[in-house]
Amino acid sequence: MTDTDLVITARGLTKRYGELEAVRGIDLAVHRGEIFGFLGPNGAGKSTTISMLCTLLTVTDGSASVAGFDVERNPDDVRASIGLVFQDPSLDGQLSARENLEFHAFIYGVPADQRAQRIAEVLEMVELSDRAGSMVMTFSGGMRRRLEIARGMLHTPEVLFLDEPTIGLDPQTRRHIWTYLRQLRADQGVTLFMTTHYMDEAEECDRIAVIDGGRIVALGTPDELKALVGGDVVTIATNDNVRAAGEISARFGVEPTTADDTLRVEVPDAAGFVPRLIKETSVEITSVSFRRPSLDDVFLKLTGHAIREEGAAAGDKMRLMGRAWGGRR
Amino acid sequence: MSTESTTLATPRAGRIGRRSPGVAGTLRGIYIVWYRDVLRFWRDRPRIIIALAQPILYLVVFGAGLGSSLGGSFAGGGGGSVSYGQFIYPGVIGMAVLFAAVFGAMSIVWDREFGFLKEILVAPIDRSAVAIGKALGGATQAVVQGSILLVLAPIMGVSFTIGSILLLIPFIFILAFALSSLGVALASRMKSMQGFQVVMTFLVMPMFFLSGSLFPLGGLPDWMTVLTRLDPVSYGMDPIRRIILGTNLPGGADSLGLTIFDQVLPIGLEALILLVFGAAMLGIAVVNFRRRD
Numbered sequence: 001m002t003d004t005d006l007v008i009t010a011r012g013l014t015k016r017y018g019e020l021e022a023v024r025g026i027d028l029a030v031h032r033g034e035i036f037g038f039l040g041p042n043g044a045g046k047s048t049t050i051s052m053l054c055t056l057l058t059v060t061d062g063s064a065s066v067a068g069f070d071v072e073r074n075p076d077d078v079r080a081s082i083g084l085v086f087q088d089p090s091l092d093g094q095l096s097a098r099e100n101l102e103f104h105a106f107i108y109g110v111p112a113d114q115r116a117q118r119i120a121e122v123l124e125m126v127e128l129s130d131r132a133g134s135m136v137m138t139f140s141g142g143m144r145r146r147l148e149i150a151r152g153m154l155h156t157p158e159v160l161f162l163d164e165p166t167i168g169l170d171p172q173t174r175r176h177i178w179t180y181l182r183q184l185r186a187d188q189g190v191t192l193f194m195t196t197h198y199m200d201e202a203e204e205c206d207r208i209a210v211i212d213g214g215r216i217v218a219l220g221t222p223d224e225l226k227a228l229v230g231g232d233v234v235t236i237a238t239n240d241n242v243r244a245a246g247e248i249s250a251r252f253g254v255e256p257t258t259a260d261d262t263l264r265v266e267v268p269d270a271a272g273f274v275p276r277l278i279k280e281t282s283v284e285i286t287s288v289s290f291r292r293p294s295l296d297d298v299f300l301k302l303t304g305h306a307i308r309e310e311g312a313a314a315g316d317k318m319r320l321m322g323r324a325w326g327g328r329r
Numbered sequence: 330m331s332t333e334s335t336t337l338a339t340p341r342a343g344r345i346g347r348r349s350p351g352v353a354g355t356l357r358g359i360y361i362v363w364y365r366d367v368l369r370f371w372r373d374r375p376r377i378i379i380a381l382a383q384p385i386l387y388l389v390v391f392g393a394g395l396g397s398s399l400g401g402s403f404a405g406g407g408g409g410s411v412s413y414g415q416f417i418y419p420g421v422i423g424m425a426v427l428f429a430a431v432f433g434a435m436s437i438v439w440d441r442e443f444g445f446l447k448e449i450l451v452a453p454i455d456r457s458a459v460a461i462g463k464a465l466g467g468a469t470q471a472v473v474q475g476s477i478l479l480v481l482a483p484i485m486g487v488s489f490t491i492g493s494i495l496l497l498i499p500f501i502f503i504l505a506f507a508l509s510s511l512g513v514a515l516a517s518r519m520k521s522m523q524g525f526q527v528v529m530t531f532l533v534m535p536m537f538f539l540s541g542s543l544f545p546l547g548g549l550p551d552w553m554t555v556l557t558r559l560d561p562v563s564y565g566m567d568p569i570r571r572i573i574l575g576t577n578l579p580g581g582a583d584s585l586g587l588t589i590f591d592q593v594l595p596i597g598l599e600a601l602i603l604l605v606f607g608a609a610m611l612g613i614a615v616v617n618f619r620r621r622d
Binding site: 017054055056057058076077079080084086088089090091092093094095099103104106107108109151 | 353354357358360361362365368369372373443444445447448449450451452453454455621622
């Protein structure tokens with residue numbers, strides 16, 4: 001890979017609000033055509049970083065360039081080269097789907113002779129052609145999101161930024177949207193840069209940067225990151241966790257961690273470990289389960305805390321209400 | 330030819346939409362921001378009718394009620410006179426323009442609340458296009474709202490000539506533009522809809538009452554004279570009144586005109602004052618829109 005393959009670069013990218021340091025020196029190098037994920041809990045600095053890359057926020061310190069343009073020196077060129085799908089809805093509910101796209105095509109300078117064709121193409125891509133004339137306020141959350149993705153691609157950007165693209169959508173709709181995104185990358189070679197706090201979504205990315213407390217704590221392919229967790233994850237429930245932990249540590253040389261009244265250990269080969277565990281511990285084991293490591297495990301290992309899904313779920317609910325409002329104006 | 334159509338059908342990333350903003354981009358932006366507002370206004374026709382209710386209410390209640398206690402001849406000059414109802418008729422036209430202009434421009438607050446403003450602000454166009462487009466959108470709505478009231482002229486016993494209407498429309502537009510620019514400037518700093526009520530109560534209503542819409546601006550207490558002359562609406566209300574009532578007063582309506590230090594202002598100067606005011610407001614709006622955190 002040469003430097004010309006890099007579509008997004010950042011060096012020591014920092015955002016401070018007075019005393020508060022939201023983003024603390026991030027380095028990035030995203031390749032052309034890559035699906036790059038930014039994974040972290042709410043408030044980790046994901047949206048702030050994406051906003052700086054999209055020139056919506058100024059950079060306090062460090063530098064970044066997108067599509068070959070410096071975000072501070074050439075913000076207009078950056079904006080012309082990127083598409084954006086915001087975390088919160090940004091469609092005009094009182095206009096039809098086609099009118100929303102026409103507005104976008106116009107304001108982004110899509111040449112007049114290509115407008116109609118481009119609009120037809122992106123509507124086709126997200127399977128909304130038959131609803132082109134409907135007012136957006138009649139659309140479901142999933143349809144709006146698809147329309148926003150279509151809009152983000154209308155002016156054939158080099159990079160499509162997606163801030164939590166499937167937040168608040170049901171699992172089926174989320175899978176659907178991922179189908180479009182993969183298709184987009186395959187057909188048009190566009191680079192996708194997204195933030196998410198959904199682990200299964202992060203698995204879809206080519207590479208992931210795990211962000212916590214405004215810093216990147218790990219960066220790699222999903223498999224590389226999972227390899228950071230030492231093999232399989234075994235979850236054990238016993239009558240006496242403290243004693244069991246001591247025995248496991250002494251006999252197998254691994255340190256169990258405690259979570260929700262269960263013990264977790266990471267072992268290279270769970271299938272061989274579990275029978276030995278049952279035979280060689282004196283404490284009564286009430287249940288054992290093991291699985292391949294997930295990105296949840298990676299996140300827990302790297303940061304010492306889980307991505308709180310409960311908190312995120314409440315946030316999703318708030319957003320959904322916001323969307324319902326948006327449709328009713 | 331065949332290769333070109335294939336590329337068009339599946340354009341690679343970065344093929345189009347890479348024009349630098351420039352003047353053409355700004356003009357495009359102004360047009361589309363204006364067009365969206367006008368389209369939404371046109372779709373919302375019930376609102377156009379409802380917005381007419383308030384000026385008509387003033388006209389009926391004040392015109393007939395207050396008018397009868399003030400007598401048949403309220404103001405005059407040059408060998409003619411007008412009733413109170415006729416006097417406030419241009420005033421309620423100005424009122425319709427004022428409310429429609431500010432309300433139309435402040436739809437930016439709604440756009441911000443519902444997220445669409447982000448779509449506009451992240452586009453590769455100069456932010457001045459957003460301010461100008463919105464101001465022109467609000468002004469267009471205000472001109473329509475104000476002009477509809479001209480059909481009431483026969484009922485009010487006011488006569489028009491083709492010439493007076495052709496002169497009137499640009500003055501209505503200039504007032505509308507100045508006020509919608511004020512609305513854009515206010516909305517450019519406003520983060521929530523709560524602020525909208527405050528603006529309506531403490532700025533727009535006083536501006537309406539002090540503009541000479543309901544009473545002449547001559548012979549007032551000094552403090553009030555100063556306030557009325559600081560009110561930009563006064564400089565739009567006055568030419569509208571002089572043009573509308575001019576045909577009813579054989580000697581012209583300059584005797585009703587707005588004075589500063591006993592000098593009647595030429596309507597051209599009043600228009601200039603409004604244009605300068607509007608431009609200043611737009612300047613503030615552009616600065617606010619260009620600011621990033």
